[in-house]
Amino acid sequence: MTKLTILIADDHKLIRETWSYILNSDTRFEVVAECGDALSAVEMAKLKRPNIVLMDINMMPFTGFEATEKIRKLSPASKIIGVSMHSQPAYAKKMLQVGATGYVTKNSSREEMFKAIIEVYKGNKYICDEIKNIISHQMLDEKNEEPNIHSLTEREVQIINFIKQGDSSKEIADTLDISLKTVEVHRHNILKKLRLKNTAALVNFINNTGNYLN
Template identity: 50%
Template sequence: MKTISIIVVDDHKMIREMWVRLFAGHPSIGVIGESGKFDEAIDLITEKQPDVVLLDINLPNASGLDAVPLIRQNSPGTHIIGVSMHNQPALAKKMIKLGAKAYVTKNSPHEEIFKAIDEAMKGNTYICSEIKQILSEKTLSGESEQRGIKDLSMRELEVVNLIKNGLSSREIGEKLNISTKTIEVHRYNILKKLNLKNTAALINFVKEEDPGF
């Protein structure tokens, strides 16, 4: 049986080591490289031409989303599996649309990681059960699929940009010449529209969905 070659791309060394240990116990999978940096990862994948890349969405100064088209261009035979700590269906959908074959979260059990690799190698698309469950619950409850940055108003986009730059509600209000209370209302509406719990989740979401924002 042919050994499936894998390169692991994640900015946390501990996570990369965890993946390497996991795959070391599998007879038909071999890790041929690992990287925690965007440019280094692209160069490594281009050189090694692996069967599979396990690609974290969060990378230093870049997004794994940006890496997908580059990997497809430089290593067309490589199957990309997106990995993220976030379980927003919109991110999974965007990753697949860009050309990834599978998407799993860091909460996914090991068996599901192997399933994603197997399906990707067969040329099939695979979405982890955690994302599928969220989509199913949204369908049953009548909720629409999670919205993206493009669904925010121009004023809300201004507020998001200033939040991302570290400004407080008071500072944003002063900059936009509106009251702090109005800014708080905007913040509430933004989180509600994007189905996010707090500011930290908002900043991570913006980085992943639109790194150039």
């Protein structure tokens, strides 16, 4: 079986040496180059044309994001996996946007690193379990979070009741003796606090709220 060739780009020598040892201990892999800076990583990728590049995000003299973009142009067949201490999903998303097809954190196990390499080499995208779990929790939190009714001001509740009666923004402004623009600002803030998209959604919310806002 032909070994998958791997380039390791990380600014910490100990990490590079550790990864090299672990990967070379597996008969499926061969580390063909190690780089401590982004410029060398790009040059070595162009020279070696590895199957896989393990790219740290925090690199010099430019970031791993920029290095990934450059490598994708110079060695398009190389598959890039972002590797970072950052577990925020935004980093993984950005890495994929610039051309990587995988992302693992430095908390990932050896087995998960191996899995990522194999999956990415096959042409699949791979996001480590740590990132996927964070995304899942965020989605559940957003789903379970209730509209922040209690954050409404007395004026905002007053305006909601006028909307409930069917009054227009101009009619509300005339009644309260405030400017039309002020009413629109209040309406915008109400929608934002209640996490509603538009007036129709607000009216539906009001109808389902019963007498709470009276």
